[in-house]
Amino acid sequence: MLNSYQVYDHNTIFDISPRVEKVCLSSSGDVDFYELLSSVYVGKIKVDPQEFFDKFDLAGLYIIYNNAIRELKGMSIFKVSVNINKDFLYSKYIEKLATENKSSSIFFEISEAEQFKFSNDAYKRLEYLRDKYSIQFILDDFGAKNSNFDFIIKNRFHAVKIDKSAFWDFFENDKEFLSKLIGYLKLKTEKVVIEGVDSYEKYIYCQSNHCLMQGYFLERASDLHETTPGLNR
Structure with a gap:
């Protein structure tokens, strides 16, 4: 469990509750990496985390990510993905986050919808960050909008996450x-990562296609393996 904290923005107090979700090869373990996620509240009202982080200042976003990554290192979790938008991609903070956490493997997730906000030099920016800082990128939500195969062909993504609604x-x-x-x-x-795995049937399909998986079923199955004697046999 990661520490929760409060941030202030435009005279509003936001409660941030970070957590990680496993991206696995199977329910019994084999974690490839963890995705850093957050729940955001104003009082008892839940706020859309993507909307909050898109509007939050870049320096504050860097601090949130950096603190969480360092806390995860203390829990022996060294492979983490974080979601970023166009502004963070073009900022100095992406280099800062990567260089200050060299002992961790950080993957930066870019949503399919976000790519359409990129300028024409986006390919050069991604290539520059990969070559100079060994930064790796994941394309998230593929299939959610106007799927751009050209974006996949021209970029060396570490992984592609297929949007769960399109996939299922x-x-x-x-x-x-x-x-x-x-x-x-x-x-x-x-x-290739499949999101939203919520049943045994879907789990078996993904496993047979040698895909990484993420979702409720993986979290529940992992809990069962940890609490039920002999289940791993």
């Missing part, structure tokens, strides 16, 4: 196409 629609209606899509993405990126 194909899962129910066209598994043949879905398997071909996974196969194609594996040719263009190191790893």
Whole structure:
């Protein structure tokens, strides 16, 4: 459990509760990395975390990420992904975060929707950060908007996360196409991550296609393995 804290912005007190979610190969362990997530509240009212972080100043965002990454290192968690927007990508803070946490592997997640806000030199910026600082990127929510295969082809993403709503629609209606899509993405990126795994049937499908998984089923299954004697046998 990560420490919760308060931040002040425009005379409003926000309560931030960070947490991590496993990205796994199987329910029994094999964690590839952890995604850093947060719940945000004003009093008892829950705030959309993406909306909050998009409007929060970059220096404050850097401090939030840096504190969480350092706290995770104290828990022996060294492979972490964080979600960033266009402004953070072009700021000095992405280099600062990477250079000050060299003992950790930090993956920066860019949502598919965010790529359409990029300027024409986005490819050069990604390449510069990869080559100079060994920064690795993950494309998030692929399939949520106007999917841009060109963006995948021109960039060396560490992983692509397929949007859960698109993925599970194909899962129910066209598994043949879905398997071909996974196969194609594996040719263009190191790893494919499936979000929203919430049942054993979906878990088995992802495992058979050698995909990383993230979701409620993985968290619950992991708890069962830890608390039920002999379940790992």
